[in-house]
Amino acid sequence: MSETAPHYLVMTVGTTGDIHPFMRIASALQMLGRKVTFVTHSYYEKVVRDAGLPFVGIGTDEEFLHVLRNPDIWDPKKGFSALLANYSDGLKQVLEAIESISAQAPHVVIAHPFAVPGAIIARERGLVKSVVAAYLAPSNLRSCHDPLTIGDTSVPRWVPMSWRRALWRFVEKGWIDPVAVAQLNAVRTPLGLPEVGSFLTHIMEAPDLSVTLFPSWFAPVVPDWPRPLIEGDFQLFEAAAQDGFTEALSAFLAAGEKPLVFTPGTGNFHAADFFACALSAINRLGRRAIFLTRERAQIPANLPESVLWQAYVPLSALLPHAAALVHHGGIGTTAEALHAGIPQLVVPFAWDQFDNGARIASLGVGMVIPAKRLRPRKLARSLHTLYRSETVRAQCSLLASRFTPPHDPIALCREVERLV
DSSP states (O other), rough: TTTTTTEEEEOOOOOOOHHHHHHHHHHHHHHHTTTEEEEGGGGHHHHHHHHOOOEESSSOHHHHHHTTTGGGGGTTTTHHHHHTTTTHHHHHHEEEEEESOOOOOEEEEEGGGHHHHHHHHHHTTSSSSSEEEEEEEEGGSSSSSEEEETTTEEOOOOOTTHHHHHHHHIIIIIIHHHHHHHHHHHHGGGGOOOSSOOOOHHHHHHSSSSEESSSSSSSSSTTOOHHHEEEEOOOOOOOOOOOOOOOHHHHHHHHHEEEEEEEEETSOOOOOHHHHHHHHHHHTTOOOOOOOOOOOOOOOHHHHHHEESSSSOHHHHHHGGGGGEEEEEOHHHHHHHHTTTOOEEEEEOOOOOHHHHHHHHTTTTTEOOOOOGHHHHHHHHHHHHHHOOHHHHHHHHHGGGSSSSSHHHHHHHHHHHOOO
């Protein structure tokens, strides 16, 4: 490797579903012999280091968990303001992390969209050479084209383009920019950098290159996505041991028919209603189930023998043993269920989850019930329809076949190198 070969800073924020795909990219770059440093919440230091990746942390565990404990981050209307309440502090931590890394080689940052503004500031200050924005889910990219889902609102196909543009302007000026732009410029202005007028426009136009971390069959490229753009694929990665089943789990799986699996995501600490509804639906159906969450307090106190709670199980290992998955609609969980070839019932709370769920329904492999409309009878009826449908099972098998052979992240990394 040349002495002038770039040092890649792979930078992401969020929960496990946001971390793992970037870890796969970082690991692929290492396999190519590139120098890599992984930058994310200090909370994930052990997970990242155990995967053999050099690590630089941002923030403290307390700061990270404080955000997750705020129920507003799972509200489709309040989530953005709650998550970005201290965004300027996060940007400063990103800059400090970049500054702490040796500058002996040109730096290329591959960043989660929320980390892009910090990487751009670092580029403007001469700390990095290039910035690559990596998009985990289609709705992370602003678009006026179909399917158009903004939060929990789906725009009908007949709505003209001029109205769609006006809707986005309304959302940005009334909801996103008052929070995000003020926080971003609070960091940029003292550094003598020009102010940003639109948060989403800045994220999409400022990077040197954009990459989608989902396949075109899940979401084809539309005309108003940024260019240059690399069409990627799902980056499935599991940091935990693939065979990490507890004795209780192994015994449960062997004891009867395939269970239904329920999870609200690794970062949701406010899903007690989700699990209470799940238990009631399971009782109606007479089915077995596995409840996944690290927060035992969210689970009903007394579970029948037909239901097993587990704090965490790698989905890549568990889902082949499941009849169906009921989940929040995070893109990582969505991709794992597609890979396993099982039906999905998506219960979106906020963020990209509504759009991901709508795409799952349109692909014919699942159904959607928004979290605020989840009721035991409706959940039981929908699950009964899903796991008994031969059409759904056939479509699940068809899409699962698209993961064989598995997508090669090396090719994606080589294409990034070619363009930056």
